[in-house]
Amino acid sequence: MNFDKAGFKNSFINQLQSMYGKGLEEADLYEQYMAFGACVREVISQNWIRTRQQYRSKNEKQVFYFSMEFLLGKLLDMYLIHLGLKEPCRQALAELGIDLAALAEAEPDAGLGNGGLGRLAACLLDSMAAMHLPGHGCGIRYKYGLFEQKIVDHHQVELPDNWLKNGYIWEYRKADKTVEVRFGGRITQIIQPDKWMFVHEDYEPVLAVPYDIPIVGYQNRTVNTLRLWSAEPAAIDFDLSSFNRGDYSRAVEYRHSVERISKILYPDDTHYEGRLLRLKQQYFFVSAGLQSILHCFKQRALPWRTLPEKVGVHINDTHPALAIPELMRLLIDEAGLGWEEAWNITVNTISYTNHTTMPEALEKWPVDMLEKLLPRIYLIIQEIHERLCRTVWDKTQSWDAVSEIAIIADGQVHMARLAVVGSYSVNGVAQIHSEILKNHTFAGFSRLYPYKFNNKTNGITHRRWLIKSNPALAELISRTIDSSWIKYPCDLIQLVNYAQDESLQQQFAAIKRQNKLKLAQFISNKYDIQVDVDSIFDVQVKRLHAYKRQILNVLHIMHLYNKLRENPQLDMVPRTFIFAGKAAPGYYIAKQTIKLIHVLAEKINHDTAIQGKLKVVFLENYSVSLAEMIISAADVSEQISTASKEASGTGNMKFMMNGAITIGTMDGANIEIKQAVGDANIVIFGLTAKQVFDYYHYGGYSAWDMYHNDPRIKTVMEQLVDGFFQEEREEFRPLYNDLLHNNDEFFVLKDFAAYCDAQRVVENKFRHSREWQKMALMNIAHSGIFSSDRMGSEYSVGIWKIKPVIITG
């Protein structure tokens, strides 16, 4: 792209003037950021309009990825990289005395997601745009993203994330594309000569107003759209509605109840809770999204049966599964189709990704809640359920078989079952996870529809997680093997040829050390903790959850500390254990784990007897931006979930791409990372999924046996409750009880010894610097297949059947 530096500086100054009425010297950093953003918007919008025009005229199939979460992080840097404008803009701004990096920091993180599922959606959109694929996002414009985490007296406290407070430069309000979504009310059936008609009355109308965010392709003119819906009150005439004349307070109440719908992102990533507002959110964005898609489709004047040839609707977990009955409703009640035809169209339009097999995370909505909030939708779900049960009964004559697949059971609607029946493709997110789905979670369905089940192993965008977050490493790679890997990430494999090259190893080590220095500075400034840059940076960053086993890491740190206290001269490589992650506000054990990490850090970091060989740091408010800094500085990547529990994991991929060595279990994508890098370049330990299933099934595990037979375990467990770390002895009793009295559901104690051994292997490998750098380079070399470009093309070819549409300029 041609860049006119003088012109750019001019328009930047003009923007500052027109937006804030200020000259360059008067404007603060945020105002400068906004004005610069406005300049970038201009560049983007030209290609955006072009992309829309050409998608329309080429008339190819487009996919819409429906997700309750899009965890975008900051966008300015990504836009500049993708537009090829980063370096020229940096120079132009520098001439005005402005530091681009500081401007970029002023952008708020768009934190509209809890964790992996939301970040996956963001990586996928990035890859689709990079590969010219016509794919868009559909979600909710939460006023408040995931809470901001503060640590106060070692406790997590949650503060609202008011990310929109100063205006968001990357969104475009499209008021003219507003649609209405209807809640509550009654359904009456009118019997017409040829069919049934359903009339919806006394409903509460809600306006869904779209805000569009451009998704810019990598140096290719494609600009796709992420459409986020915001709920606004309808300008209903209260006199004409069911409301009483002049009922002012009801009007205010109505306004509030509407605005609540898109107010907050629910801060939970596993424990399903049947909250009415969350159900409202789900229907709200699904209905709005489908209405706008069908509206566009209608303008093309094609027969309805061709919808699946032109439109794909993908549901990111079951959160948007109401898309199935909603599409049925729109086709039957609005377009006038019969059930069979509508069902065919629906099933061939919708595809579904599952992200968990943990029973407590599978969504189930109480029948009475659904019936009351969405009466027409409930009728449709009932019909789907009855037809499905009849089919299975006719096939099997077995009540067990029927009850295994029933959508409505025990007064609840099983959303995952609805999602499987109502879509043509069901995929898991790693090989092992997809096998567990077929053979356990959805065994009944996989006998019924074996052809629906498939695997699409997760991926991450190497543009954010390497080019943006670790530019020095990206440049080193390009200097070594040329830059083809940026377009074809699997070309990273060429690094294998240089993994033993001493000069490359040294350059890689120098970059890693620089990144560690930057993180160490951050830690020193923010927490006044001094960490040794030459220590092993051993990192576990992710949501806090029992199955992710942060506690296993913690118990091992306690054990190392005990060894050091016993023998301060112990010959060990200094280690810095780094944690970050949020706990769901109501998840007591997860919050206690955060507290324990802090208590441990306090004691260890201040103990001069251990000569700084051990440091523990918890970085608060984990976010995409923080992840970028931490991951590029990591030596060791902790991926230690109980085998079978982590569907995939995607942090693991970000770490390997930045040359960290994984210590991990045979779970999720770790298994495929091991296949890719080979046994010599990863440290694996612990129970396998099969062993875990066997223990659950046949019993035979006793946490107390572990306690009695391994003195290391006994010591650290007792230290949890004997006042060793904490004056208030009972503080960590619940953790102690979970591991012992409740028999350690996630096999922490069972895997403890293997984990200690694995950590010793890691340490010994680190001592051999050249071997270590070689392993790191081998990890980077094999990380290409974990690019979300690979994932995105597998979805496009294997599920959606969509083709690239090259945008011309």
Ligand code: 26Q
């Ligand atoms: C459900 C009901 C009520 C409130 C919240 C929720 C809810 C919200 C978010 C349930 C689940 C989530 C998010 C789940 C998630 O992030 N799963 C992760 O998905 C990643 C991408 O596939 C995987 O890599 C992780 O293994 C998986 O845990």
